[in-house]
Amino acid sequence: MTGAVARSTAPGLHTVAHGRGRPVVILHGGGLDHRHMMDALEPVFGSTQGWRRLYVDLPGHGHSPTDDGISSQDDVLASVIAHCDALLPGKRFAVIGESRGSYLAQGIASRCPDRLLGMMLVCAGGMSPDGRHRLPEHRTLVPFETPTGDLPEALRARVARLVVQTPGIVEKIRQTKLPAAERADRAMAERIAGHFTFSFDPVSGPPFDKPALILNGRQDSIAGYAEMIDALDHYPHATFAVLDRAGHSLSWERPEAFAALTRDWLRRMEGPTAHQAA
Numbered sequence: 001m002t003g004a005v006a007r008s009t010a011p012g013l014h015t016v017a018h019g020r021g022r023p024v025v026i027l028h029g030g031g032l033d034h035r036h037m038m039d040a041l042e043p044v045f046g047s048t049q050g051w052r053r054l055y056v057d058l059p060g061h062g063h064s065p066t067d068d069g070i071s072s073q074d075d076v077l078a079s080v081i082a083h084c085d086a087l088l089p090g091k092r093f094a095v096i097g098e099s100r101g102s103y104l105a106q107g108i109a110s111r112c113p114d115r116l117l118g119m120m121l122v123c124a125g126g127m128s129p130d131g132r133h134r135l136p137e138h139r140t141l142v143p144f145e146t147p148t149g150d151l152p153e154a155l156r157a158r159v160a161r162l163v164v165q166t167p168g169i170v171e172k173i174r175q176t177k178l179p180a181a182e183r184a185d186r187a188m189a190e191r192i193a194g195h196f197t198f199s200f201d202p203v204s205g206p207p208f209d210k211p212a213l214i215l216n217g218r219q220d221s222i223a224g225y226a227e228m229i230d231a232l233d234h235y236p237h238a239t240f241a242v243l244d245r246a247g248h249s250l251s252w253e254r255p256e257a258f259a260a261l262t263r264d265w266l267r268r269m270e271g272p273t274a275h276q277a278a
Contacts (some may be wrong), residue, residue, distance in 0.1 A: 012083040013056050014063035018042065021050035022117065022269075023093040025084055027101030028055075029123075031189070033062030033180040037098060039172060040251035044259045048266055051094075054087065056080070058101070060185030070188055072195030077107040084108070084115070094269060098122040099223060099248065106202040109210075118211040118269040119235075120262065123220060123248050125227035127197055138221035140165060141245050154178055163219045163247035164254075172252055203234040212238035213265035215258065217246035239265065 016034055028037045034055035045053055057064035059079050070076060084093065094117040097105030102124035109119050126135065144165035148156050151170070158173050159165055212235045216225035225242045232240055241261055246253045 012064075012086055013059065013079065015057070015083075015087060016055045018053045018055075019045060019051055021052050023052045023054055023088055023091060025088075025093050025095045026053060026055045027080065027095065027097040027104050028058065028061070028180075029099030029101055031061070031181050031184045032177055033057045033183065035062075035176040035180060036172075037096075037101075039176055040098075040258070041096070041262070043255075044262045048263060050270065051266065054093075056083065058104075060188040062180060062183060066185040066188055068188075071191040072199075073103070073107075073192060073197055074195070074199050076192065077104055077111070077198065080104055081108060081112060092117050094118045094120070096120040096122070097124070098251070099124075103127050103198075103202070107198055109208045110200065110202040110205065113206070113208055113210070116208075116210055118213075118265065119208065120213040120215075120265055121228070122215050122258075123217065123223045123250055124214060125216065125225065126220075126223035128227065134226040135221050135224040136219055138247070139163065139219050141219065142166065144170070152178075154181070161222070161247065162249055162253070163217065164245060164249075164252075169249065169252045203231045207234050207236050209237060211265060211268040213261060214238050214240045215250055215261060216240075216242050217248060217250045217253070218242050218244045220247045220250070222248040237268075 026037050026041065028034055034057050038055050045051060059070050059076055060066040070079060092115055095105045095108055102121040105119055105121060109116055140163060142164040144159060148159055151159060155174055155178060158177060159170055162169060214228050216223065216228055232238060239261065243250060243254045243257055251258045
């Protein structure tokens with residue numbers, strides 16, 4: 001980790017900040033919190049200067065308050081955008097989202113394209129009901145070296161979904177995902193489940209012409225990759241990679257490729273070819 005570490009004093013969603021420079025807002029997946037994203041991304045940013053990372057807990061997750069008024073994905077998006085406005089008034093920023101967070105990142109790009117320097121989507125897709133039949137079947141390509149029967153049930157279930165099952169990844173799940181899941185507001189999740197997708201299509205309208213990075217796992221049985229292939233024309237300056245030996249924990253299962261492609265995206269936002277740079 002580099003630079004200053006601070007917790008947001010802005011009203012709204014709990015945010016942990018690292019480093020200095022251009023802001024990048026980072027959004028985790030459903031039922032998790034900022035700790036998973038910090039674990040995946042701080043090793044990448046540790047050797048990259050000039051970015052202030054803002055790890056946000058979504059409403060009803062981590063240390064962010066629950067909100068009885070949130071009952072749809074549109075409501076979650078409005079809350080995140082309002083938080084960005086309060087945290088970064090008048091400033092442009094990049095956004096990184098994983099899984100559900102990637103869907104919200106697409107929503108920000110659709111609703112506020114002029115605010116963004118660029119966008120990175122990790123394990124995006126799997127949101128539309130008509131795309132479910134296009135998901136690859138789950139396959140574990142690197143099995144856990146020892147039987148998982150002695151693991152707690154909640155941990156064992158998550159390990160079973162991994163494409164790459166290593167002791168290191170299992171420990172990361174134990175330290176980040178399990179405690180986050182215990183804090184997640186289940187009542188809010190049930191309300192949102194009835195309005196799980198936006199009331200608008202985030203890949204309609206004018207193309208998003210800023211530097212983008214889209215990373216999907218070839219064996220991701222939760223998000224797949226077909227939806228993002230369909231969306232590529234909407235992101236004309238996107239690098240798109242479907243990584244083999246990777247599922248819905250792509251950043252942990254393929255850390256070297258994840259880091260290299262992330263750094264390339266950061267350089268594209270900083271370089272002379274960056275579109276509409278701040």
